[in-house]
Amino acid sequence: xxxxxxxxxxxxxxxxxxxxxxxxxxxxxxxxxxxxxxxxxxxxxxxxxxxxxxxxxxxxxxxxxxxxxxxxxxxxxxxxxxxxxxxxxxxxxxxxxxxxxxxxxxxxxxxxxxxxxxxxxxxxxxxxxxxxxxxxxxxxxxxxxxxxxxxxxxxxxxxxxxxxxxxxxxxxxxxxxxxxxxxxxxxxxxxxxxxxxxxxxxxxxxxxxxxxxxxxxxxxxxxxxxxxxxxxxxxxxxxxxxxxxxxxxxxxxxxxxxxxxxxxxxxxxxxxxxxxxxxxxxxxxxxxxxxxxxxxxxxxxxxxxxxxxxxxxxxxxxxxxxxxxxxxxxxxxxxxxxxxxxxxxxxxxxxxxxxxxxxxxxxxxxxxxxxxxxxxxxxxxx
Numbered sequence: 154x155x156x157x158x159x160x161x162x163x164x165x166x167x168x169x170x171x172x173x174x175x176x177x178x179x180x181x182x183x184x185x186x187x188x189x190x191x192x193x194x195x196x197x198x199x200x201x202x203x204x205x206x207x208x209x210x211x212x213x214x215x216x217x218x219x220x221x222x223x224x225x226x227x228x229x230x231x232x233x234x235x236x237x238x239x240x241x242x243x244x245x246x247x248x249x250x251x252x253x254x255x256x257x258x259x260x261x262x263x264x265x266x267x268x269x270x271x272x273x274x275x276x277x278x279x280x281x282x283x284x285x286x287x288x289x290x291x292x293x294x295x296x297x298x299x300x301x302x303x304x305x306x307x308x309x310x311x312x313x314x315x316x317x318x319x320x321x322x323x324x325x326x327x328x329x330x331x332x333x334x335x336x337x338x339x340x341x342x343x344x345x346x347x348x349x350x351x352x353x354x355x356x357x358x359x360x361x362x363x364x365x366x367x368x369x370x371x372x373x374x375x376x377x378x379x380x381x382x383x384x385x386x387x388x389x390x391x392x393x394x395x396x397x398x399x400x401x402x403x404x405x406x407x408x409x410x411x412x413x414x415x416x417x418x419x420x421x422x423x424x425x426x427x428x429x430x431x432x433x434x435x436x437x438x439x440x441x442x443x444x445x446x447x448x449x450x451x452x453x454x455x456x457x458x459x460x461x462x463x464x465x466x467x468x469x470x471x472x473x474x475x476x477x478x479x480x481x482x483x484x485x486x487x488x489x490x491x492x493x494x495x496x497x498x499x500x501x502x503x504x505x506x507x508x509x510x511x512x513x514x515x516x517x518x519x520x521x522x523x524x525x526x527x528x529x530x531x532x533x534x535x
Contacts, residue, residue: 165190171348171384193349194342230326230368233271236423236433237264240395240408240460242416245272245327248366249415250359252333252388253408254373254381255397260406261372262286264397264424264431265329266295268370272327273303280325284311284335284345298430311345313338313354317361325367330358332372334382348384355387388412399426400519405440406431407520410460420460438465441518455530457522467517468527470534475511486516487531488523495532505535 165174168191170184180187229244238244245251255261266281273279283291288307295305306323310316313336320328330336336354337345344350355371362369371391374382381388388394392414399406408422423437434440442454442465451470456463468487475481484492492514499505514531516522 162195163192164195166193166343166348168348169385171352171386191347193344193347230272230276232268233275234264234268234422234424234431234433235435237268237408239462240410240413240416240420240422241393242413242420245368245370246392246415247368248363249368249392250362250390251368251370251393251395252373252381252391253370253395253397254375256375256379258401259397259399260424260426260431261397262331263294263298263426264406264408265331265370265372266291266300267298267430269327269329270295270298270300270303270305273305274301277326278304278306278323279327279329280306280308280320280323281329281331282308282310282316282319283331284309285331297428311335311337313357317357320361320365320367324365328358328362328367328369330369330371332374333358333387334374346382352384352386355390359390398519398521403519405434405437405518417460421462421464437462441466441520445517451534453530453534455527455533457520457524457527459522459524464520466520466522468530468534469515469517470531471513472507472535473511473513475509480507480509481511481513483511483513485514486519486521487514487527491528492531495528496535499532499535507535 165177166172167181167184167186168189169186170181172181172183174182174190177190177192181189229246231244232238232241241251253261253265269279269281281291286309288309291307306325308316308319310319316336333351333354334346337350338353338357341349341353358369358371361367373387376382393410394412396409396411397406398409404426406424406426408424410416410418410420412418413420423434423440424431425434425440445452445467453468454465455468456465482489482493482496492512496507496512500507512535514534
């Protein structure tokens with residue numbers, strides 16, 4: 154009598170924290186999020202030797218005295234953009250892993266293709282792996298950006314194992330993966346972009362970066378609320394997390410560091426989007442104040458400290474009589490709750506009757522500021 158085929162086992166994985174459970178529950182028992190458990194096939198145990206072949210740390214770890222460790226060979230790699238190097242803390246650290254997140258169409262791929270081309274021209278071969286575009290599409294974008302015939306290699310691949318094999322063949326000075334959510338491993342049966350696949354790909358790429366001393370830049374998708382998609386473990390394993398921000402109706406873009414093991418957190422880099430790609434802006438204050446009309450009511454200029462650099466920005470405020478009975482409070486570029494607190498202080502302490510007034514506050518240029526010192530500029534604009 155033929156043996157019955159073994160039933161494939163499944164597991165429920167939280168899409169927020171990566172927690173695994175044998176049965177479905179409405180709320181994740183670890184992170185407390187609701188409706189985040191998704192059923193996935195249980196991963197089979199990897200075959201022996203897979204870790205060594207696909208980026209695992211080769212050989213046993215060696216214990217070394219702190220004073221004997223040489224850091225002279227760990228010189229940072231300039232990206233070719235002074236603003237990008239500023240955010241990273243002075244350049245790309247060899248063996249580090251950088252995660253760049255941002256909304257679709259904001260310019261992440263454009264920025265990293267320009268960085269890859271400049272490093273390839275100055276330092277040696279660079280491998281740009283795209284899981285979202287074909288090689289022809291990437292080259293067409295590179296031609297629009299006037300990317301020269303540098304030592305730049307393109308790879309349209311989503312399989313993790315084949316990607317790591319290409320890294321071994323090319324031996325690049327920099328690896329760019331666009332994006333981590335499109336990479337899948339043959340060791341897992343789940344779909345690309347799932348928690349297990351993102352964790353597997355990030356872990357192997359991290360081990361490969363440390364073993365080869367290869368700086369790696371990953372592109373990450375964001376959710377509707379602006380946070381990075383995928384498990385939180387992705388942000389934990391990387392060395393640096395950057396957010397690429399901006400508004401499509403404005404020409405400038407902002408790169409902000411929210412995690413950096415090799416530099417200051419909350420450092421800011423400003424770029425301007427042109428027909429030839431992104432151009433670094435060395436004086437952001439001039440850019441943000443270039444269209445300001447002097448002597449207009451409801452406008453104030455404040456100085457905001459972004460990382461280690463003070464930047465002058467314009468705050469615009471409009472106060473009008475409420476027409477629907479309930480006053481409206483709208484804020485762009487500053488926290489809405491912070492605006493409500495400042496308006497309450499103005500009404501209680503300064504005697505301004507704002508209870509029935511609609512108040513709209515905007516930071517010109519689309520820059521988001523959260524420094525407490527900006528409160529005075531907001532109050533002055535109102």
